[in-house]
Amino acid sequence: MKEGPDIAQIGALIGDPARANMLAALTGGRALTATELAGVGGITVQTASTHLAKLEVGGLLTQRKQGRHRYFTLADEAVARLIESMMGFAAGRGHLRHRPGPKEPALRKARICYDHLAGDYGVRMLDSLIASGSIEAVGEGLALTEKGESDLKCIGIDVGDLGSSRRPLCRSCLDWSERRAHLAGSLGKALLLSFLDKGWARRTAESRSILFSPEGDRQFLRLFPIDA
Amino acid sequence: MKEGPDIAQIGALIGDPARANMLAALTGGRALTATELAGVGGITVQTASTHLAKLEVGGLLTQRKQGRHRYFTLADEAVARLIESMMGFAAGRGHLRHRPGPKEPALRKARICYDHLAGDYGVRMLDSLIASGSIEAVGEGLALTEKGESDLKCIGIDVGDLGSSRRPLCRSCLDWSERRAHLAGSLGKALLLSFLDKGWARRTAESRSILFSPEGDRQFLRLFPIDA
DNA sequence: TTCATAGTTCGATCGTAACCGAAGCATCGC
DNA sequence: GCGATGCTTCGGTTACGATCGAACTATGAA
Incomplete structure (x- = not known):
């Protein structure tokens, strides 16, 4: 037991619906603000803020201040690949939110x-x-x-x-x-x-x-x- | 929002430490019994049983009855690839359980x-x-x-x-x-x-x-x- | 039959984390 | 300076799920 890297941490990070939605939205490559991400997550800005902070310390996101906005992007291409591969996997299992x-x-x-x-x-x-x-x-x-x-x-x-x-x-x-x-x-x-x-x-x-x-x-x- | 497949479900499945440990152990390809998996997860058999049931309905595991044992394996190679890719990702981020x-x-x-x-x-x-x-x-x-x-x-x-x-x-x-x-x-x-x-x-x-x-x-x- | 082992189901407890309202900073436009 | 906007932090509530003890089912051995 306890062999290898810790999958559970990143699994848990992606495992929350609001966070997953935000990550999926960021797969678009475009940088989004906290308020926009709160929208796609279906939550208030306060909640989104704590989520985003968690994703950032988890190494999945980076933020960039610009004026009074904070633009969030995926940390790098590896994150994007991970998300897309999980989407492919989920799609193959029929884990679809809507009917296919x-x-x-x-x-x-x-x-x-x-x-x-x-x-x-x-x-x-x-x-x-x-x-x-x-x-x-x-x-x-x-x-x-x-x-x-x-x-x-x-x-x-x-x-x-x-x-x-x-x-x-x-x-x-x-x-x-x-x-x-x-x-x-x-x-x-x-x-x-x-x-x-x-x-x-x-x-x-x-x-x-x-x-x-x-x-x-x-x-x-x-x-x-x-x-x- | 709500575009594409549901990542959060499988993320949450992998996101629990006990389940992640069990999945990692099953990456070994060998079929393991519920009691063995409870061991690697560091939990009691009762808890392991509910975890395993969740993983099965989630499509990550399959079980095979044999005598009074139940052998669990990863559902298919795609699951194994997903787990290994997440391990690779986690290792790259320094999400290591122990020091490297x-x-x-x-x-x-x-x-x-x-x-x-x-x-x-x-x-x-x-x-x-x-x-x-x-x-x-x-x-x-x-x-x-x-x-x-x-x-x-x-x-x-x-x-x-x-x-x-x-x-x-x-x-x-x-x-x-x-x-x-x-x-x-x-x-x-x-x-x-x-x-x-x-x-x-x-x-x-x-x-x-x-x-x-x-x-x-x-x-x-x-x-x-x-x-x- | 009886006992032992393997596993599931039930019930209850407990912790944690998601959530939001309100308040606090920071930045922009005026 | 002032108010408005974008976001974070704090506090308290709530809900969900992980956990285990105990009871129950199923298979095997004696």
Whole structure:
């Protein structure tokens, strides 16, 4: 007994409904204020404040003061991965809050997963990149090919700029709604940013869903075809 | 708010220290009785019984009656992966129950992670397989090479027998003690089984550690050299 | 049959943590 | 300076769940 690290602490941190809701909301990657988080948690600001303090000392959150606001974000990408993996697990068990039907169509179509694109469009993008030979899937891992590197340069992404950090270029991330892999890592982030830059899509204020403009939709589907 | 699957339920299930200890013990892959689990949880049988019932309806455990015993196991491999990933996360945050020193040397040297080898020896094995060109690491994924397939046949493992199931052949699993990857998947399982078959190592009754015999130790180190 | 072991269920106790109202700081706009 | 807004801290209430003793069921052994 008492072998290894203490799972119970973080389990308990995530185990409270209000905290879980706040964490899930922060998976959107956007920094949120304490009042906003109180809203998604369905509790008053006082209670939210104590929750947030606990999450912070637990190492799941970081806060940043700015004026009279305090912006909270997930501490790092590892937290985001943990939350998403728990969501995937819970979805697989049928631990759904609502019935699994297409309750939030926009959320299933395209949403943000920490900093990259998830949902139907995220899965489609990775599928297409693999089909075109830009990305190679080996086991559970992903690797960018030379063809992929030149293809990406055509749409304005210089992979050389991304490789510097310790963060892996390509990472596969499992989607709870699709139960399929989509592209994470610094490349996944860069791609989403380029879509936003080009005005193809924009983030919504309160939800994690990503809305594509009609034109952006056309461009995206053209760029990442599915040849079924 | 209230988007996606319910994380809080499983978080709360893992969030109780007694339950977390039981789950961690079951990560050893071995089926344990309610009384044994009460022991590792540090609680009485009555309390353990209610905990186990909760874990079962939560979908984390399954039980199997055999005589007057009830053997509990993790519901499936996904649960094991979730627990190990949480351990890895917790270890990275310094959420350690004891100080990180070599508290359980045997456990750090070689232990079982659901059904494959973890710890120092697990990491060494994968490193060696990669160095010898038997396994190729691509991004975060692992793939068996042709050389690896023939090499494995020499030690009595026919990869053809393993590929049938839906479970991936090679999977990388992050180790909480070493913080490095080791080999999971059906190949990782097959390798560990062959070690046990050959009498090189044996599982211990109460702990998750794996004990190598002096001869088995020699063979293992010869088979998986590290050329630093 | 009787006894022993393994496990569950019941009932009651107890602690802890979630929760909110109210008060206290801090920052912004005026 | 003043009031308004955002957030934290304090105090007290409340509710839930972990815990165990005791009683009950089931299997096995003698």
